[in-house]
Amino acid sequence: MAPLTRMRAADGNVPNELAPEYYAQRASQGGLIISEATQVSPYGQGYPSTPGIHSAEQIAGWKKVTDAVHTKGGLIFLQLWHVGRSSHSSFQPGGVLPVGPSAIAITDQVSLTPEWMTVPYETPRALELNEIPGIIEAYRQGARNAMAAGFDGVEVHAANGYLLQQFLDSKSNHRTDIYGGAVENRAxxxxxxxxxxxxxxxxxxxxxxxMPFGTYNDVGDSDPIGLYSYALTQLDRLDIAYVSLIEARKGNSMEIDTPKDIGALRPYWPRTLLVAGGFTGESAEQAIVSRHADAVAFGRQFIANPDLPVRLKMGAPLNHYDRSTFYGGGAAGYVDYPALDGVATSD
Ligand SMILES: Cc1cc2nc3c(=O)[nH]c(=O)nc-3n(C[C@H](O)[C@H](O)[C@H](O)COP(=O)(O)O)c2cc1C
Structure with a gap:
């Protein structure tokens, strides 16, 4: 299950009371759930009602989720998130400007406020060199908190144009210190x-x-193969479990599907590769058989089909997803998509 922001957190950005049921419905033996993106610090939030992993209440809320998933025999990683400049001062403690690698605003999209108002993105404040250790510490603490919350592991969210990708890509990073310029610095x-x-x-x-080839959140690189081949080669040296690559899409939407170019990066990542982006059961199988990837993550189809692995295995028809309930709201479009009659949702 791909990470899926649902913007339904309760007060204090604590996972809501239906979250254990939502995730447990989608837990299957042998499958891996990646949680919705979860901010590691209050400054890392950029959308209304997204959960955090920086307070005791949030850790306790997530513990209920991980317990429910484990009871069903599932596994769940927490996706660690800092949105960087993709925030608005209305989310920031003290109403300060959001931070990014450089004082460059997102111009091709608009921001939401905590009250779901649409506003232009502001020009962020470029992080001072001496503030960067604090950012790294926020991720470290988020990772510790994820462990306290009972997760099976963590995924670092360096895609979709959020803080880490803002540093990676040349369009959003114009720094002249050791975090800007050459790919070695931007990575x-x-x-x-x-x-x-x-x-x-x-x-x-x-x-x-x-997300090596996408432009969501106004990012992009002048030489994505050069940048991401370097990043993958260095991540390989860290021995991590997997890299998850989002296939590029047309235009700026995260939801239009034109897989391309990931194959060019495959040689730089000999380890486990996850891919996501517009896959069907058939095309996912093809991706595995052809060794394009080792695993395929499903997003939208998993929202609408709590028992998606069972359905794909059986070739059963899929429920259609309702885009209007992706973000915000309550049980509708969250825990009320039916499983196949008579088939347990745990594989
Ligand atoms: C409602 C929604 C929320 C998403 N939230 C996240 C997120 O929190 N973190 C992330 O890395 N990707 C997020 N994505 C991207 C998905 O993980 C996935 O890459 C994308 O939907 C493509 O897969 P699909 O075609 O199977 O839906 C989101 C996508 C959708 C539709």
Whole structure:
């Protein structure tokens, strides 16, 4: 199950009371769930009602989720998130500006406020060099908290144009210090964060998600193969469990499907490769058989089909997803998608 933001957290950005049921419905023996993106710090939040992993209440809320998933025989990793400049001052403690690698605003999208108002993105404040250790510490603490919450591992979210990708990509990173310029510098924060998380969990429980060719959140690189081949080669040296690559899409949407170019990066990542992006049961099988990838993560189809692995195995028809209930709201579109009659949701 791919990481899926649902914007339904309760007060204090604690996973809501239906979250254990939602995740347990989708838990299957042998399958891996990646949680929705979860901010490691209050400054890392950029959307309404997304959960965090920086307070005792949030840890306790997530513990209920991991217990429910484990009871069903499932496994779940927490996706560690800092949105960087993809935030708005209305989310920031003290109403300060969000931070990024450089003072460059997102111009091709709009931001939400905590009250779901649509507003332009602000120009972020470029992080000072001496603030970067604090960012790494936030991820390290998030990783520790994920362990306290009973997760099986963690995934570093370095995709979709959030903070770590803002540092990676040349369009959003114009720094002139050791975190900007050459690919070795732009990849530095990703590698330091991953190392910090590996120090907590051990490398075999850590994955990293990247989006080498996408432009969501106004990112992009002048030489994605050069940048991401370097990042993958260095991640390989950290011995992590897997890399998850999001297939590129047309335009700026995360939800239009044109897989391309991932194959060019495969030689730089000999380890376990997850891919996601518009797969069907058939195309996923083809991806595995052809060794394009080792595993395929499903997003939207898993929202609508709690027993998706069973359905794919049987070739059974799928429920259609309702986009209007992806983000926010309550039980509708969250825990009320039916499983196949008479088939247990745990594989
Ligand atoms: C509602 C929704 C929320 C998403 N939230 C996240 C997220 O929190 N973290 C992330 O890395 N990707 C997120 N994505 C991207 C998905 O993980 C996945 O890569 C994408 O949906 C493509 O897979 P699919 O075609 O099977 O849906 C989200 C996608 C959707 C549709």
């Amino acid at each position: 530095r924060l990703l590698l330091e964060v991953t190392q910090a998380v590996v120090d907590v969990w051990g490398a075999e429980r850590v994955g990293v998600r990247l």
